Amino acid sequence: MTSSSLTRNAPSASASRGSRSSQNLPFFGVLAVGIAGFAALSSLHKKQDTTPAQKAAPLVECSAAVLSDDHLTLEADGEVIPSRQIRLAAQVAGRIVEKNEVCQAGHFVTEGTKLLTIDPRDYDLEVRRIQEMLKQTEVSIEEVDVERRNTEQLLKLAETDLDLQRRELARYEQLRERQAVSQSALDNSQRARIQAENTMQTLSNQIRLLDTRRGRHISEKDRLAVELERAVLDRKRCDIVAPIDGIITSDLVEQDDFVQLGNLLLHMEDTSQVEVRFDLRFDQLRWIWESAASRRTTSTSTAQPISVSRGASYELPQLPIEVAIEVDGSRFVWDATLSRYDGAQLNTATRTVPCIAIVDKPNQGRWHGVLDQGVNASDNITSSGLSGPPALLRGSFVTVHIEVPANQPLVQVPVTALRPGNKIWIVRDNKLDWLDVKVAQAHADHVDLFANYSRVHAGDQVVTSPLVMAVKGMEVRTTSTASDEAAANDDVAGETDRVERHADSLPDSTKPREIER
CATH class of the missing domain: 2.40.50.100 (RNA polymerase II/Efflux pump adaptor protein, barrel-sandwich hybrid domain)
Structure with missing residues (x-):
């Protein structure tokens, strides 16, 4: 190729490069706008935390300890027995x-x-027979009385005759002194006097004999009267x-x-009254004994010594108690009185003390509580129309409630908070604390603790959930703290959703697009 041709082609090459550069300008503009939009979107999202996540503290369930009332309710299961x-x-x-x-x-x-x-026929005949014998005895007594009256008349005549014979003998003796009568006449007079005395003595003896005979007849009459009474009694016993x-x-x-x-x-x-037999533990009896001792102390002057008889040591105080029974979820209550021990010995199997309570009115139970239908707690079972037991029947299983005054402050915690060995976990400043407690009374759903001994106060957060590998001072989260954290996480998640919705609402020109090549 010649130099002239190269020279002609040079301007054309430069022109083609200039035209190609002008064609790439829109592409770079779109690319710059996309990068700017992507940077704007990235700035809206929360920067991801690259630090390693720390392990959260264990979550525990807690319940606040509450102050118990000044009375303690002792509960025991019992059985109704006839009085x-x-x-x-x-x-x-x-x-x-x-x-x-x-x-x-x-x-x-x-x-x-x-x-x-x-x-009764044989016994009726026996009554009639004795009655006839009794009549015969009465007739015999009357005969003796008549004979005695006759003998008394004869005795009076004999006394008169004796007086005559004595006077006649005295005259004969005087005449004999003057030799006016013979000795034979005097002897006859003495013989007549002796016969008169003999007659009088015989009649006197006969009267005494009649008195004795009358006494025998009276004794016979009394015996027959007793037999008649026995016969009449046997007749009634038919x-x-x-x-x-x-x-x-x-x-x-x-x-x-x-x-x-x-x-x-x-x-x-x-059925006029029934008894309830139940067993009490020694810790329950302790409250009853202390209650009786406090009553004796208040009723006796402090200046005088308190003496307790030997018999009182084996007797229970006559405390008013309640006997309850449940029927189809309904609870009915009867008033009773703590009466006595059921024997002076322990139950060798359960090591408890058997006791007896007396229900004086077993047919007057009442509904315990308020029903939706408006039946009050004092309503009688019959008058309220409730389908409850009309009376306490023999063999019924009941729950005995004995209310005694508490001489020490008590706190109440759920029964699930009590650990083996009478210990509980409490949360103070989000840290576990281990306390020894002294149980005053255990119930089905809660436990009463001595507040002074246990160092548990009203309002303390007591752990009720199970704990694994727990140590004193370990940091924990309570259900209330976890609820606050969950609420905060919900707020963060809501903010993230709001940002994403805002990003979706941006114009398409600001969103990054795929580069066409």
Whole structure:
């Protein structure tokens, strides 16, 4: 190629480069705008934290300790038992000629209701026989009385005759001194006086004999009167009547059965009052003993020494208590009285003390609480129309509630907060603290602690959730702190969503686009 041709081509080459450069100017402008938009979007997003994440403190559930009231409620499970069980037996022998329809197991009978009748004919005859013998004895006594009156009349005549014989003998003696009568006449007079004395003595002896005979007849009459009373009593015993108001638990005989003296006829239970047998632990009895001791202290002057009898050491204070039973989720309560120990010994199996409470009105239970229908706590079961037990029945399982005054301040914590060995975890300044506590009373859902001994105060955050590998002073998060952190995270997430929505709303010209090559 010649130099002239090169010279001609040089301007054309430079012109083509200039035209190509002018064509690339829009491309670089778009690229610059895209880079600027990308930088703007990047500045809107939160800069990612490249520092390694620290492990969060364990999360625990806490509950605030609350101050308990000044009374402590002791609870125990018990069983209703009858206060009296009566076994009626035949007191006379004979055939049962009548059985009342109510004389069957399960029936309630009132006092004096005739239940059974034993054939009374033999006993009626015995009563009549003794009555006739008693009449004969009375006639014999009358005969003796008549004979005694007759003898007394004869005795008066004998006394008169004796006086005459004595005066006549005195005259004969005077005449004999003057030799006016013979000795034979004097002897006859003495003989007549002796006969008169003999007659009088005989009549006196006869009167005494009649008195003795009358006494024997009177004794016989008294004996027959006793036999008549016994016969009448046996006749009454032919009618078996209910001795109390109660329920027949079992009837052992039927009509036309022959029973001997002492044969069991039926069993009855007294329903006027029932007893509740329950066991108390020694820690529960301690509150009752302290309550009784405090009452004795307040009722006795401080200047006088307090003396307790030996019998009082084996007796329980007569405290008012409540007996509750649950029926289909409903709770019914009866008033009762703490009565006595059930024997002077411990239950060897459970190491508890058996006790007895008396329910004086087992048929007057009441609803405990307020129903949605508007039934108040004082409403009676019958008057309120509730479908509850009309009375405490034998064998019912009940819960006994004994309210005693607490002589020390108590705090209440959930039962899940109590750890083995009577220890609890509390959170102070987001750190765990380990405390030894002394339990005053344990319930199904909470525990009462002695506040002074346990160093637990009302408002302390007590850990109720399980802890694994926990040590004293370890930093923890409570459910309230975790809730605050979760709320903060929700706020951050909401801000991020707002930024992303703002970025989506930018014009397309500011968004980065793919470069076409």
